[in-house]
Amino acid sequence: MTPHPLKTLIGSxxxxxxxxxxxxxxxxxxxxxxxxxxxxxxxDFHFTVLSPNDAAASKVVRKYVTESFFKTxxxxxxxxxxxxxxxxxxxxxDMYLNSGSTVVIRNASGQLVGCWMIVTWSRDDEHETADGAxxxxxxxxxxxxxxxxxxxxAAGRVALWRDLQYEHLYDAAQIRLRRVGSxxxxxxxxxxLSEEARGKAGLYRAVTSLVExxxxxxxxxxxxxxxxxxxxxxxxxxxxCLDYVCYADEKLVVNGKRVFESLVxxxxxxxxxxxxxx
Numbered sequence: 001m002t003p004h005p006l007k008t009l010i011g012s013x014x015x016x017x018x019x020x021x022x023x024x025x026x027x028x029x030x031x032x033x034x035x036x037x038x039x040x041x042x043x044d045f046h047f048t049v050l051s052p053n054d055a056a057a058s059k060v061v062r063k064y065v066t067e068s069f070f071k072t073x074x075x076x077x078x079x080x081x082x083x084x085x086x087x088x089x090x091x092x093x094d095m096y097l098n099s100g101s102t103v104v105i106r107n108a109s110g111q112l113v114g115c116w117m118i119v120t121w122s123r124d125d126e127h128e129t130a131d132g133a134x135x136x137x138x139x140x141x142x143x144x145x146x147x148x149x150x151x152x153x154a155a156g157r158v159a160l161w162r163d164l165q166y167e168h169l170y171d172a173a174q175i176r177l178r179r180v181g182s183x184x185x186x187x188x189x190x191x192x193l194s195e196e197a198r199g200k201a202g203l204y205r206a207v208t209s210l211v212e213x214x215x216x217x218x219x220x221x222x223x224x225x226x227x228x229x230x231x232x233x234x235x236x237x238x239x240x241c242l243d244y245v246c247y248a249d250e251k252l253v254v255n256g257k258r259v260f261e262s263l264v265x266x267x268x269x270x271x272x273x274x275x276x277x278x
Contacts, residue, residue: 006133006141031120031184032100033214042206044108045197050097058097061104064112065093069192074227074263084158084254092166095119096189103207105197113197116207117190120220121170123177130171135271136245138168143251154254161252169223172242172271176221186215188224208235212274222274229267236274243271 034049041047050057070076070089081089096102096117105114130138142164146157173185188211197203215222223242226232233239246268250260 006130006137009128009130031122031186031218031220033118033120033186033211033218034101034103036100040210042203045113045203046106046108047103047207047210048106049100050102050104052098052100057104060112061102061115062093062097065115065117065190065192068194069115069117069190073190073192074266075260075269078259078263079158079162079254081158081162084155085162088159088162092189101186103211105193105203105207107196113194114203114207115190115192116188116211118186118188118211120184120186121173123183123185124174125178127171127174129175129178131175133171134245135168135172135243135269136249138164138171139245140251142168143253146252146254151256157252157254158259169225169271173221173223176223176242176273180221182219182221184218185221185223186211188222204235209237212237215274224272226270226272227263227266229270232270232272236272238274240273241270242273245269 032049036049036051039046039048050061052058066082066089070082076082076089079085096119099119101118101120103116103118104112105116107113139161142161145164146160149156149160169187173187177183177185188208191204193204212222222236224235226235232241247260247263247266249268250258252259
């Protein structure tokens, strides 16, 4: 598919409630990876699933992820999401906090030291997918639509590009589900470990393995995005890259500057799965 028809397709979704949010909203659409009350531990670290009904815990997790992941992870930091698109951040957090599958990590003192934000999407055979469109073409189309907003609307450009990044991920999930014959997919979104937890050998892989096992045992498909080439073989047991775009090829411009230019040394963005049946 060439950039023009793709741009037309995704442009038609801008004013509507986006499919990925609609599919994630509401208890009737929720497919949880872990039973309510599920917990386990590794060493001094306790893993629990975040209940959508636990408003107090959700408030703590929202603050933790907003002030950590969204201010330090490569893409959110380059986009300056918390400044340019605070509403996007809030809406993304709502999606993950309400999923019933987000995993939080606390130390022996009960302090929050990590979070795996996860959302599940059901297969939707009525969804019009952009078959054959690469991640690069999606991002190019999103950058082109952002350009139409004009130079003075930095916040609008960032918010539009970010929303359409998720539109692509939802689209990729639907294509993947049809390919492998599964009925639901889990998308592993923002992942963050605080300094004290980051240095513990195997903790990152341990949590991801729990997610992989839950998805595999439930017959689902797992997708995630890695934003640093150095991490490509460090996260999943059987990593498979489904698509890739170099930061050097990203075209989004905000305030006269190419947003992702500073990230070029990291390589690019990888759409990943743990399934060898690529």
